[in-house]
Amino acid sequence: MSIQEDFRLAMRRYIYSVSVMSNVGTNGIPNAITVSSVTSISMDPPSLLICINKSSRIHDTLEIGSKFCINLLNKDQEELSNICSDEGRYEQRFSDENWNLDNVPFLENAQANIHCKVDQLSSYHTHTIVVGLVEGANSLSNIATLTYVDGEYR
Ligand SMILES: Cc1cc2nc3c(=O)[nH]c(=O)nc-3n(C[C@H](O)[C@H](O)[C@H](O)COP(=O)(O)O)c2cc1C
Numbered sequence: 024m025s026i027q028e029d030f031r032l033a034m035r036r037y038i039y040s041v042s043v044m045s046n047v048g049t050n051g052i053p054n055a056i057t058v059s060s061v062t063s064i065s066m067d068p069p070s071l072l073i074c075i076n077k078s079s080r081i082h083d084t085l086e087i088g089s090k091f092c093i094n095l096l097n098k099d100q101e102e103l104s105n106i107c108s109d110e111g112r113y114e115q116r117f118s119d120e121n122w123n124l125d126n127v128p129f130l131e132n133a134q135a136n137i138h139c140k141v142d143q144l145s146s147y148h149t150h151t152i153v154v155g156l157v158e159g160a161n162s163l164s165n166i167a168t169l170t171y172v173d174g175e176y177r
Contacts, residue, residue, distance in 0.1 A: 038177070041169040043107045044073060045128040046091035048084035053128045055116045056081045057108035059171060061093055069157035071137065074150045080113070085153055089141050093155070094133040095162075096169040101176050103130075104169060134169075135162035 039059035047053045060074040071093065075082050085091070096104055103119055106112045117124065121132040129136050139155030146152075170177045 035173045037172065039171045041096045041104050041171050041176070043094045043096060043103065043130065043133075044075075044081065044091055045094060045122075045130070046081065046084060046089065047127060049086075053117055053124060054081040054084055055107045055128065057104045058093075061095075064154065069160075070142065071139065071155050071157065073153045073155070074147075075153055076150055077146075078149070082151060085141055085144065085151070087141050087144065090127045090158075091139055091141065091155065092127055092129040093135075093137040093139065094130040095135040095137075096130075097132070097134045097163075098167045098169050100130075100133075100169055104171075104176070133163075134167060136160065 040061070042058050042061050043055050044058050045053065045055045056075070056079055058073055058075070060072075062072050064070040064072055073093070075085065106115050117128070119130070121130050123129050123131050127138065129138070137157055138159040139157050141153060142156040143154035144151055145154070
């Protein structure tokens with residue numbers, strides 16, 4: 024087996040929390056993408072990072088200073104995760120009634136919302152590491168996070 028295949032199998036053993044990253048482009052079109060690569064960086068300043076594939080629709084809309092939201096999904100939002108990770112279902116991404124589209128789109132019924140501003144963009148081959156400065160966050164009291172391991176939701 025190749026190093027890539029060994030690495031892929033090893034990474035499938037991690038348990039990921041599933042989020043949807045959302046923003047609105049300068050053209051006014053909202054974007055949403057399922058992501059598992061969200062990691063906190065520091066509390067001072069409050070910051071996180073996400074690794075975004077350069078081939079994704081949202082990628083080129085992520086500019087320094089632009090706003091986005093990380094919406095941590097609940098166990099019952101598996102279908103939304105599927106929609107936001109399926110190129111063919113792009114038109115359905117904002118059909119869920121729980122999206123608040125007043126400004127930067129965010130999911131009103133998410134397990135948590137973390138509102139950020141892009142602080143740094145770092146290119147790494149196929150991906151860009153996006154550093155977000157946290158401008159606000161909220162979370163539900165009951166813990167029911169949607170998780171993903173070995174290619175399946177748990
Ligand atoms: C559980 C899960 C986690 C994912 N995590 C990431 C991620 O962290 N970064 C990324 O670029 N794509 C990730 N993807 C893949 C994108 O969601 C998928 O390629 C999406 O269709 C890209 O957006 P687009 O269709 O608007 O181009 C993930 C997919 C799933 C199912």
